[in-house]
Amino acid sequence: MIKSRNRHTPSNSARQAFKREIRDAIRGASSGFLFGIPLLYTMEVWWIGSYAEPLPMLIALLTNFVVVFLLIRTEGFRGTVDTKIRDALMDSIETLAIGFVCTALLLVLLRQIDLATSINEAVGKIIFESVPFSLGVAVANSFLSGDRERGNNAPQSASPQSKTAAINATLTDVGATAIGALFIAFTIAPTQEVPMLASAMTPPWLLATIAVSLLISYGIVFVAGLTNQANRYQQKGLFHRPIDETLVAYIISLTAGLLMLWFFHQLSFEDPWTVWLSHTIVLGLPATIGGAAGRIVV
Template identity: 55%
Template sequence: MSKKHHQNSWKREINDIFRGICGGFLFGIPLIYTMEVWWIGSLAKPRLIVMAFALMFIVVFLLNYTEGFRKRRNNWRVDEAAIDTIEAMAIGFVCSAFMLWLLQEITPETSLKESLGKVVFEGVPFTLGVALANQFLGESNQNTSASSNQKENSINQLHATLADLGATLIGAIVIAFNIAPTDEVAMLSATISPPWMLALMAASFVISYAIVFQAGFSDQQKRRQQKGIFQRPLSETTISYLVSLLASALMLFFFQTVTLDDPWRMWLEHTLVLGLPATIGGAAGRLAI
């Protein structure tokens, strides 16, 4: 019994951390495509970095004290809130560093001071996303009545599929529309090599899959049971990723970031770079339905 309880504790701990990571990506991705934050972080003096760190700790501590990203706490305790705050900031910084490394804004040649500044300033929305993950995106009640299950089973497959594709398209546009016309897309496309583009594609796919099917958000079990033409976890994620890429290409063309006169490789590189926030937005859109 004790061993089983210990295993359940570890499983709950992993689920909480995983949910926090996905919440960090949902909140942090838009700011990661802002070059002004890169510059502020790279030029920030140590005193400013410490101040940003301290302010972030206070804000996240208050969020964790009132709600927290874990499900285990039943009452307000300062020590638990402090531990959760340290863990949330650590998760946020790791997510921030991973994305900056993936986008080649941090490389082995980047100085420690510049890397630290970028990670801390870009880590703010990631850390807030971790702290708010359970409050805004936590798993809702998954108990459904028999009549509800029967009604769900009677939904037309085509209707369910179109609903998911529409939600993906809307979510992709909401998140990526403000990023599409910016210079950051072109800058990143010019600096990221083809192997890193493949890594970017893989990260987009994995993060999208994790948000919808592994993080425990928004009736995850119900989504797994939903009936549709492509609605199996892998096939749904694949189709949604393609829809997000199509939305990215259309947004880039709308803002004339790419034109019909540009080579196909430029279209591909720009679309894949914008496809990361668009895919995460598409995952958020599917959570909303």
């Protein structure tokens, strides 16, 4: 029996190590989305990436790598600090890889990279757009990690006071989501990027944008282990289940984005409802990430 237990120990250790690796990667990617999404809606960066020559791209890549390496040496995206140079180098490469993958996926989603895009243009866009993503991944643990154990055993109460607390918690979540969504949407709504992106969106891509928005929001708040994730699972609001909260927060973020588009005259009542819908969904992606950021800090 002892031999049997020992025989299974390496497998269990490998499984735990794999789970930690996945959790660290999700935390890093979530932090990357928080840092990188505003620049992704900047057409000037698309143009720079589109026309960049190999040498500037290489310089940008090496500069990004050096900055990421220094951040990783300070305190990277993992739960533990790497003190060995070799480990920090490997984590820096992984950080850049996470930034590249997140950037590439969103550029494809936003129709800035497709089958007609040349390799040089696609690589240039990914390299320049991935800089804030990579920096966000690198500082995930330093600025956004939290105690994932705290609050797991919080007692639940059905007293009248708990109902009042639930209402207050719900209002706090709604306010934090709205503030975060408005903050991001306010900076993007006046620009021409939203109409430009929306014009290239067909219904399947709009549905994909909705799905990605919900997935990123859920990952940031309930999976990545950022700040008060344990407390989020224990929160007593009326929409206390993670899926319910994610859906409600998405609707709030869409509303915030729609209001900003109308406020900056990007939408008018003469426009067809399809234009309102496409513009709102496109702006809803960064607004939802902003709403998730608002919820993880309350």
